[in-house]
Structures are given as structure tokens and as C-alpha cells.
Amino acid sequence: QKEVEQNSGPLSVPEGAIASLNCTYSDRGSQSFFWYRQYSGKSPELIMFIYSNGDKEDGRFTAQLNKASQYVSLLIRDSQPSDSATYLCAVSNTGFQKLVFGTGTRLLVSP
Amino acid sequence: EPEVTQTPSHQVTQMGQEVILRCVPISNHLYFYWYRQILGQKVEFLVSFYNNEISEKSEIFDDQFSVERPDGSNFTLKIRSTKLEDSAMYFCASSESTQVGWQFFGPGTRLTVL
Numbered sequence: 001q002k003e004v005e006q007n008s009g010p011l012s013v014p015e016g017a018i019a020s021l022n023c024t025y026s027d028r029g030s031q032s033f034f035w036y037r038q039y040s041g042k043s044p045e046l047i048m049f050i051y052s053n054g055d056k057e058d059g060r061f062t063a064q065l066n067k068a069s070q071y072v073s074l075l076i077r078d079s080q081p082s083d084s085a086t087y088l089c090a091v092s093n094t095g096f097q098k099l100v101f102g103t104g105t106r107l108l109v110s111p
Numbered sequence: 112e113p114e115v116t117q118t119p120s121h122q123v124t125q126m127g128q129e130v131i132l133r134c135v136p137i138s139n140h141l142y143f144y145w146y147r148q149i150l151g152q153k154v155e156f157l158v159s160f161y162n163n164e165i166s167e168k169s170e171i172f173d174d175q176f177s178v179e180r181p182d183g184s185n186f187t188l189k190i191r192s193t194k195l196e197d198s199a200m201y202f203c204a205s206s207e208s209t210q211v212g213w214q215f216f217g218p219g220t221r222l223t224v225l
Binding site: 034036044049100102103 | 156
């Protein structure tokens with residue numbers, strides 16, 4: 001069974017702080033890694049993707065991938081109350097295959 | 112900005128009834144997916160669809176489920192005889208014909224089986 005594990009949280013951070021979200025996966029064949037944001041009652045919204053080991057930055061978001069450790073993380077700098085949501089880690093074997101999701105980490109950013 | 116649309120937003124049905132959930136993927140996308148999310152649980156893959164046929168399906172996607180692309184724009188999920196445990200949010204997603212594989216999700220249909 002291919003698993004994606006995330007701490008369910010909630011992860012509470014003050015406004016302006018860095019939020020660090022982590023994810024591990026069991027399938028060493030995983031090639032593509034995605035972070036989705038899901039507000040309560042809404043659909044997943046793609047915010048970051050990463051395919052290669054190392055860091056990838058996009059605005060306030062940085063995704064980090066370590067395939068040897070089977071570990072993906074998402075850093076959110078200068079966290080805002082509007083970032084309060086559940087962050088879903090998803091992996092796939094190739095570009096068009098199914099996404100396997102973790103249970104998500106709930107992030108709470110307090111003003 | 113192009114987006115995936117889904118109808119209806121909420122469907123209430125009686126156990127044993129058939130339901131059809133509809134999706135309009137992003138127009139230049141060729142790969143289509145259905146996922147579901149039971150309240151409080153993770154998003155689960157149901158089926159992927161490419162070139163008018165199923166590419167992959169999960170164990171959840173049993174004989175009660177079917178998918179169809181009846182025309183050039185719609186992508187449907189049919190549940191023939193709904194069960195109480197089919198109550199969930201159903202998300203349609205689509206991705207481009209590139210190696211990137213980003214999947215963009217529709218707003219979802221909340222299915223309630225009574």
C-alpha cells in the first residue's frame with residue numbers, strides 16, 4: 001500500500017512567522033510531488049510542485065524534496081491569517097498517474 | 112483563467128438510486144480524473160481517463176461506478192445504485208497533455224445518500 005504521511009496538526013503559528021509542513025511517502029518510485037491547499041468545504045488548490053531533489057521557491061512558498069529520505073516539505077514565509085487551511089501533500093509515479101494524498105496538515109495562523 | 116466546473120454542487124439522493132455527476136474539464140486538457148473525499152478523511156483516487164478509455168481505477172471504483180465522455184466537453188461519473196457510504200465530496204480534475212502532470216480540481220459535488 002502506497003502511503004503518504006502527514007501530521008494532522010493543527011500547526012499554529014503567529015502572523016509573520018515561518019510555517020513548516022512535512023510529508024513522508026513510502027513509494028520509492030514516486031516521481032512528482034505536489035502541495036495543495038484546501039480551505040474547509042472547498043476543493044484542493046495546487047500551490048507548489050517539485051520533481052527534483054533540493055529546494056524550489058515560488059513567492060512566499062518553498063518546497064523541499066529529499067528522495068533519499070522520502071521526505072517533502074513546504075515552508076511558508078511571512079505567514080498570513082489567510083494561509084489558514086489544510087495543506088495536502090500528494091505524490092504520483094509519473095506525470096499523468098493518480099495522485100496519492102496524505103491526510104493533510106491543518107495550519108492556523110493567528111493575527 | 113480557465114477552470115474545471117462541476118454540476119450539481121450538491122446532490123441528495125435515496126439509497127439505491129442512480130446519480131450522474133458532471134464535470135467540464137479545462138478545454139485543452141486531455142487527462143481526466145475523479146477523486147472523492149469522505150468528510151474528515153483524505154482525498155482518494157477513483158479513476159483516470161484518457162483517449163476515451165479508463166487508464167487506471169482504484170479498488171473503490173467497482174461495477175457500480177462508470178465514467179463517460181459523452182461529448183467534447185463533458186466528463187461524467189455515474190453511480191448506478193448508491194449506498195450510504197457513497198456520501199462524500201466528489202472532485203473532478205484534469206491535466207494538460209504535457210509531462211508536467213499538474214492536476215487542477217473542480218469545486219466538487221457534495222453527494223448525500225439518505
